[in-house]
Amino acid sequence: MTSRPLIAVLTGAGISTDSGIPDYRGPNGLWQRDPQAQQLVTLEPYLRDPEVRRRAWxxxxxxxxxxxxxxxxxxxxxxxxxxxxxxxxxxxxDGLHQKAGLPDRKVLELHGTAHRVQCVQCKRYGEMSQALARVAAGEPDPACQHCGGVLKSATVMFGESLDPVVLAQAEAIAKACDLFIAVGTSLQVYPVAALPRIALEGGAKLIIVNAEPTPYDEYADELVREPISQALPTLVQRFTTAG
Structure with missing residues (x-):
């Protein structure tokens, strides 16, 4: 009995733009419209400047x-x-893969989750909804209720390293997969941008679904430029029908 191929799918901001969440680097991305907004998700100014934190909240x-x-x-x-x-x-x-119905065990959140908060001092986690309720109640920069430290979204900010355990899991999946599909990602932010290379070195085929060119286009077995909400269902139908 032949084992079924393992498919690794790397998704970036482009897959969520049709859900109303803007991407960062695209022609209409957040950085293009408001270059100062990058400070709000960069660790050093976030920790240093209370005004940056207030804007971030x-x-x-x-x-x-x-x-x-x-x-x-x-x-x-x-x-x-x-x-x-x-x-x-x-x-x-954004947690939209899980909200759509994928079980947690099939999703690896490389950059964390916006649905939780973490204290930079005591490292405790909490729910983002509770922190936002405090903001709505008049706390423009809510502090950790356990130690008084700075609270941040439980996401990987610019200037922070990825969780090494999560990154190692992602690299292992990329190395083991038979097909690597990159969807809605610029493939410019490392170390995540190295995952397609790891997959290619392991012998996997590469499909890129992205409106803009990426550094890996020349190595891809297939390039798809159509809008993701249209292209991905078509691509999936091809694989599921073939299977």
Whole structure:
């Protein structure tokens, strides 16, 4: 009996734009519209400047990441995972893969989650919804209720390293997979951007689904430029029908 191929899917901000969450680096991305916004997710200014933290909490309160709904791209990956062995490695922090129906064990959140907060001092975790309730009640920069330390989103900010355990798991999946699909990611942010190379070195095929060119385009077996919410269901149907 032939074992079924393992598919690794790396997803970036592009898969969630149709859910109303803007990407960062695209032509209409957050950095293009507001270059100063990058400070809000960069560790050093966030820790140093209370005003940056206050703006960051307003961004979290007003952002779409916590209330957005999955789109056809997210749902297509649920369908794929129902037919074939799939592991989703996501740079996104919105939790939409799980909200669409993927079990936690099939999703590796490389950059953490926006649904929780963490104290930078005592490292305790809490729920983002509770922290935002404090903001709504009049605390513009809520501190940790255990030690008084600075609270941040439980995400990997610029200037922070990825969790080495999570990164090692992602690298192991990339090395073991037979097909690596990169969806909606610029493939420019390391160390995550090294995952396609690891997959290629392991003999995997590479498919890139992204509107803009990436550094890996010349190595891809297939490039898909169509909008992700249209392209991914079509791609998944091809694999599930073939299977």
């Amino acid at each position: 307003q961004m979290r309160r007003d952002g779409r990441a916590l209330t957005a709904e999955p789109n056809a791209g997210h749902r297509a990956l649920v369908e794929l995972a129902g037919e074939l062995p799939v592991r989703v490695l996501t740079q996104n922090v």
